[in-house]
Amino acid sequence: MTALWTRDELEAATGGTFAGACTPVVTGISIDTRTLAPGDLFVALKGDNSDGHAHITTALEKGAAAVLVHETAGCTDPRLLVVADTLKGLQDLARAARARFTGKMVAVTGSVGKTTTKDMLRLCLGALGPTHAAEASYNNHWGVPLTLARLPRDAAFCVSEIGMNHPGEILPLARMVRPDIAVITTIGSAHLGYMGSLDAIAQEKAELITALPTGGVAIVPDDAHGQPFFTAAARQANATLWHTGLKRDSFVHLSGLSTVDGGSHFTAHAGSRSVPVTLHAPGTHLARNALTALAVCAALGGDLNSAAQALASFRPGKGRGALALIAGGAVTLLDESYNASSASIRAALDVLRHLPATRRIAVLGDMRELGDFSTSEHQALAQPAAESADLVFCCGPHMKSLFEALPKTAQGAWAQDAATLAPLVCAALRKGDAVLVKGSLGSRMRDVIAALNGLSAVEPA
Numbered sequence: 001m002t003a004l005w006t007r008d009e010l011e012a013a014t015g016g017t018f019a020g021a022c023t024p025v026v027t028g029i030s031i032d033t034r035t036l037a038p039g040d041l042f043v044a045l046k047g048d049n050s051d052g053h054a055h056i057t058t059a060l061e062k063g064a065a066a067v068l069v070h071e072t073a074g075c076t077d078p079r080l081l082v083v084a085d086t087l088k089g090l091q092d093l094a095r096a097a098r099a100r101f102t103g104k105m106v107a108v109t110g111s112v113g114k115t116t117t118k119d120m121l122r123l124c125l126g127a128l129g130p131t132h133a134a135e136a137s138y139n140n141h142w143g144v145p146l147t148l149a150r151l152p153r154d155a156a157f158c159v160s161e162i163g164m165n166h167p168g169e170i171l172p173l174a175r176m177v178r179p180d181i182a183v184i185t186t187i188g189s190a191h192l193g194y195m196g197s198l199d200a201i202a203q204e205k206a207e208l209i210t211a212l213p214t215g216g217v218a219i220v221p222d223d224a225h226g227q228p229f230f231t232a233a234a235r236q237a238n239a240t241l242w243h244t245g246l247k248r249d250s251f252v253h254l255s256g257l258s259t260v261d262g263g264s265h266f267t268a269h270a271g272s273r274s275v276p277v278t279l280h281a282p283g284t285h286l287a288r289n290a291l292t293a294l295a296v297c298a299a300l301g302g303d304l305n306s307a308a309q310a311l312a313s314f315r316p317g318k319g320r321g322a323l324a325l326i327a328g329g330a331v332t333l334l335d336e337s338y339n340a341s342s343a344s345i346r347a348a349l350d351v352l353r354h355l356p357a358t359r360r361i362a363v364l365g366d367m368r369e370l371g372d373f374s375t376s377e378h379q380a381l382a383q384p385a386a387e388s389a390d391l392v393f394c395c396g397p398h399m400k401s402l403f404e405a406l407p408k409t410a411q412g413a414w415a416q417d418a419a420t421l422a423p424l425v426c427a428a429l430r431k432g433d434a435v436l437v438k439g440s441l442g443s444r445m446r447d448v449i450a451a452l453n454g455l456s457a458v459e460p461a
Helices: 007-014 052-061 086-100 114-126 143-149 170-177 198-210 227-237 284-299 304-311 342-354 371-379 382-388 399-405 418-428 446-453
Strands: 028-030 040-043 066-069 080-082 104-109 131-133 157-161 181-184 217-221 240-245 252-260 263-270 273-279 322-326 331-336 359-365 391-395 411-415 433-438
Touching: 007 066, 007 080, 007 086, 040 052, 040 086, 052 066, 066 086, 086 143, 086 170, 104 114, 104 170, 104 198, 114 131, 114 157, 114 284, 114 304, 143 157, 143 170, 170 198, 181 198, 181 284, 198 227, 217 227, 217 284, 227 240, 240 284, 252 284, 263 284, 263 304, 273 284, 273 304, 284 304, 284 342, 331 342, 331 446, 342 359, 342 382, 342 433, 359 382, 359 399, 359 418, 371 399, 382 399, 391 399, 391 418, 399 411, 411 418, 418 446, 433 446
Parallel strands: 028 040, 040 066, 066 080, 104 157, 104 181, 131 157, 181 217, 217 240, 240 252, 331 433, 359 391, 359 433, 391 411
Antiparallel strands: 252 263, 263 273, 322 331
16 A cells, blocks of 8 residues: 655655654544554544544554654653644645645535535546545544545545535635635525524635635636625636536536436536436435535536546435435335535435435434524424424424414324324324434434334334
8 A cells, every 4th residue: 555654755745753763654634543554553532522542552452554643641652753833744744745745636515415426526537537535524623634635646626515514614725725625515504603604604605715826717606695705805816717507507517407206417518518317316406415525526627427427326314314214115214314504404404305204204413603693593494394394293392482383283293302202103103104203413313213213113103
């Protein structure tokens, strides 16, 4: 395996010094000893509730090639690379990796759809050349540098996901990533409580565009809030702005969208080029994510036919729209339990509405980080929920306002938490039902998913 980092490169990038004589050949980067592989550089990050320095010995015993530390904790192993601060050391590695990278960098941000679009890009760009992409939702102050520090020497493309909760968080990460292509998936009310308005959210997301080089390309949805901010940012960066979506005058748009059981078909148009696309995942929102991924390939001059064919193997990730049969095949489960915002709940409800079923049931947990907007944002979902589901179950203090706004005939049950709600949902299911489970990560909708997956059978319809 080709070395990701040598001793000389590690010391030069971080300004650190090894504790003794050693010739480490680093083939990976880890911040968690539970998943550390032999040959990894273990970065002992110190957080509010944990300190990687407590796991130095474990990392070495598991075969770490080196350990990045700012405290030796009494260890004298020569493989310790001592720096002033391990987070800064990881960021320094990221910048060094970006500096030596000769391929094309794509950065993705947005209120929803970042990880899905990134996963689709991994497939599309992977059909064009060696591609490196962020794992899971590694999009914050440690996730972004970790993605870059892991960037292989021979990669032709890299996809970095960039997130934010508060003002001022996008630009520092964007400057570290230095994208050639900047993607904004959508602008929604996620983190509205911290940001204060959709304008503020759009302006913050537009900071990614300002990090583009002259001649770079920004790709944004044609229906997203905040178009003036995107236009201004592209002008500031001297970059090209492409719009994607359903509008025929958008440079990249789709036509002929048809939804079938468990998927969709459409034609993607990028300038003068057109390609047929088949997705084995339902929902207009996923078709739009796929269109965005193809827009990136078009901006890079790639073969759209190869990229579109690669999308056929896309499947939604766990908690991000995966479909499964439960209760011995009697019930269809749409697992959207990983996270939630107003826009993503509406999209998931639309998918539920089109699933073949005797009854459609929505199980919704609180949306978080909405602040003073929480009650209005939850109540506004009552109408689409009632239009898409025969029964709606809710949990959490914020979702109570949605539940109470529903017609009585649509009210399933409300509970304070997911664990209490789960058995009520299980008891209500009947053969032929389709059930959607969605909520913010903190609402622990995975407790409902676990209960549903444990069902061996349900009552007849």
